Amino acid sequence: MHEEALLRDVLRKAEEVARSERGHRVTRIRLWVGARSHLQGPELAARWADAVTGTALSGAPIEVELSADRDDPNAESVMLRSLDVEE
Numbered sequence: 001m002h003e004e005a006l007l008r009d010v011l012r013k014a015e016e017v018a019r020s021e022r023g024h025r026v027t028r029i030r031l032w033v034g035a036r037s038h039l040q041g042p043e044l045a046a047r048w049a050d051a052v053t054g055t056a057l058s059g060a061p062i063e064v065e066l067s068a069d070r071d072d073p074n075a076e077s078v079m080l081r082s083l084d085v086e087e
Contacts, residue, residue, distance in 0.1 A: 003037070003039050006077065010031065014029060018056050028061055028063065029060050029062045030062070030063045030065070030080075031062055031064050031079065031081060032064075032065045032079045034067050034075040035069055035075045036070055036076045039078055040066055045062065045064075048062055065081065
């Protein structure tokens, strides 16, 4: 459940950014994933694809930066680094 909450939070932020940029379509999403977030690799991609279905983010490729630093203050987080939008 914690992982789903992390993805919903990132999704909400990404949608806010896309709206503020007046983008019609998101063309790329960049995420940072903490070492203790329990979301990595294919599992993250599958969960992300499910989470964005029916949103402006649907179909946009994601780039994931995986942190190996378990002592990072954000090690349990998934954060939106950036996104590209098409006007």
